[in-house]
Amino acid sequence: GESVGLHLPTLSVQEGDNSIINCAYSNSASDYFIWYKQESGKGPQFIIDIRSNMDKRQGQRVTVLLNKTVKHLSLQIAATQPGDSAVYFCAENLYTSKLTFGKGITLSVRP
């Protein structure tokens, strides 16, 4: 079946550096992708989303890139801050209103 996977389970970055979190998806027909941030003891919080007819979308300090050729999604965080430390999830939608989530990747920011 369809799956969304993350390449690495953990990522450690220096405060102030840029972070890049990668995600692979397996279904080329997926039409919507979304990134969530989950802090300890909380529910996932929306970061940014992108539809399949776009390659790039920018938010505040975050950018999502979609490469449909290789079925790859990435989240870039500029000037990473300690408050960015969390588990990040990507998810995809395939026509229905149900999201398929990948395994989380932990972002750890070093002071």
Add this chain to the structure above:
Amino acid sequence: EADIYQTPRYLVIGTGKKITLECSQTMGHDKMYWYQQDPGMELHLIHYSYGVNSTEKGDLSSESTVSRIRTEHFPLTLESARPSHTSQYLCASSGGLRQYFGPGTRLTVT
């Protein structure tokens, strides 16, 4: 921020007890979801609803049941809790594709 609420936030209960996890949203969203999540792991969809009186089982088999009598309310019930039900339960709602999550209920069955 999304207005979606879950109670209780934490629950420790003995085996065999019946429990109901509450989820309410004030955004008027038609679609609501329940996910089960182990620490640091992905979310698994266990139930969803596209509107009042509509409920479906999700991708992960669950012994829980749900009901949707009102748009804003989507409770989840376990008739007889077991230690294997120990997990975090997350409720979400959406008006489109973006889902908004509640804070979760951490359930521990002893």
